[in-house]
Amino acid sequence: MRFELQARDNLARAGKLTLSHGEVLTPVFMPVGTQGVIKGLDFIDVEQNLGAKIILGNTYHLYLRVGIEKMRALGGLHKFSGYSGNFLTDSGGFQAFSLGGKRREEGIEFASHIDGSKHFFTPEKVLDIEYALNSDIMMILDDLVGLPASEERIMQSIDRTTLWAKQSLDYHALQKSQGKAQTNNIFAIVQGGTTERFRYKSASELVALRSEVEGVEYEYDGYAIGGLAVGESSEEMYHTLDFTTPLLPSHKPRYLMGVGTPENLIEAIARGVDMFDCVMPTRNARNATIFTHFGKLSIKSPRYALDESPLDSQCDCYTCRNFSRAYIHHLFRSSEITYHRLASIHNLRYYLNLLSSAREAILKGEFMEFRKDFYAKRVGES
Template sequence: MSAFRYDLLQQDTDSQARRGRITTSRGAIETPVFMPVGTLATVKGILPEALKEIGAQIILANTYHLYLRPGHELIQQLGGLHKFMHWDRPILTDSGGFQVFSLGDLRKITEEGAAFQSHVDGSKHMLTPELSIEIQRALGSDIIMVFDECIPHPAERNYVAESTNRSARWAKRCREALPAGSQSALFGIVQGGMELDLRKQSVEQLREIGFEGYALGGLSVGEETSLMYDMMEYSLPLLPVNRPRYVMGVGTPENLLEGVARGCDMFDCVMPTRNARNGLLFTSFGKIAIKQARYRDDERPLDPECQCYVCRNYSRAYLRHLYISKEILASVLNTHHNLYYYQQLMSGIRQSLENGTFSEFRRDFYNKRDMHKLNPTD
């Protein structure tokens, strides 16, 4: 029987924010939590040991990509994903639904599943709810996501309704495909586009099936930030109190803070790692584009308030030099800093919830950014 469990530890009195703990067979996950994305069995630009050092509790890997290359059978043969990538803490795998959605004309959705053409070699495949579960079980994931269709924005209401109902039927097939007593926890994914009544319907359909956790899908797909927050604010309180709540593919530090305020426990996004490789770095006072000429002779650390390895040892001038010179170390150091920043942000949020000071933490977060805009000396 799965060791998976969620415990609600604190509930904020001024918002929907909550402090909790997820227990898995590979360790506890303190929530709210940000999960670094390791699409191809690696979080780009950082060693697993460094991920642990900066406080990463769980990482995310991708079903679609690992199915195509190197193949879930090979990973299973080699001892599972944890051994394959040298990571002994929990792993969540998404179902492949978003990747299939992003293929556009290269895929066709039917009741059976998603027929698609591989972006790797052009080969043709059919990804079904049953195969998605089979792949994720072979990988040895601690948390498995149901296979769903990610709805684009904007979309016709009739299409949204049809897709949402199909995703609910697929979710039921995923539940049935996961054997009783599995060590993996299964999360349902709420769809419904930007239609409140369809979001509610999706929640009700998933709750009837029953899952160990619940996620909001179909967000951060091109909608305005205010609309994304509206969807969170409406949908998250509909989910069971005694199950973890996960908003998929979100986002900026501001998104994480606002998601927590609306009741979210788990987040993932490629933003800290992708932006690091593009020279955009997160700090306590906002973002820095390190390629800018004003950092050419800047001796200061990237963020004077940051205690990461990068800020303790390197100047902005050096980080700019590495980036302008296209040195590999630029991606390594930038990634380390950005992921450290995200982990520290979540740690600070958790601490504020324990202390009953989340409102003050949230206010101070924005005050620092506002002060910097008024006096942009950095």
């Protein structure tokens, strides 16, 4: 993996991430393909109608649905799905925990939400799953904390996350030394709630981690900011980013996990974040919420029944080029499956275009003007 920082505009950054399945220009939004697919879309849509160069898959769900041995036999996630771009896979730790898993020093014990069978995720087990998936970027197992949380629980989370990060790096370094995992890259995840001293502790410990095998030193390929968008306000999130992103190496990519609204993305870019993912574009699309340059609109509203304009007059997506608000409104009200595809294509393309436009503004040294224009247009629709 190579990361080239191409331009800065204040703290906002434009870069190029080179992975084994192609280049990714940053800042970038990664559509979420939990089961190895974006809901309602196939990979012709992803590549031709969206132009997405990297998407996110979910280790927990793919492990339970397919399994390590079957995934290896099927040639990994790229061959299995037919997607020629890059995959980032999360560790599955959030799902294991949120579905009732019990955390111990060794890992997370959980019951499958599918059949109730018992499973145990360790740092090494998670990486083994991701090797089978052949992920281009692999998130390691961390100990996520929902907010608000006690200081004792946050400290426990940081200590456990650092412990698991060291175990993960040692295991990954061993695979590399044996000629394996040559195209798989790993990111560590910073925890610490919204408190500066906790974030400093977590980030400094993770950035300092090294593993040496046969005289070769290994370190993390990138760093993620976790534990946000879990109950705190947007203002708390932004304040946390203000003191967290400077703690991360400037020559490596920075990934804000699970965030969020268009406003969240713009504000995080302004604070030096490079990579994002969130289910919001597709989940909101399925529930009639459409994102536009001018704010959100609810396509189920009767006001759109005779509206022949596109969803967004400034959007170049397949949906906006071919269909009217009236038709999309009709599909939603009729519970047609095609609605989900067309609305998801639009929302995802909007997000991808938003970050592409932010990148161009950074390259031109005009990001602050771009940011002001972004807010000036958002008068809102209903």
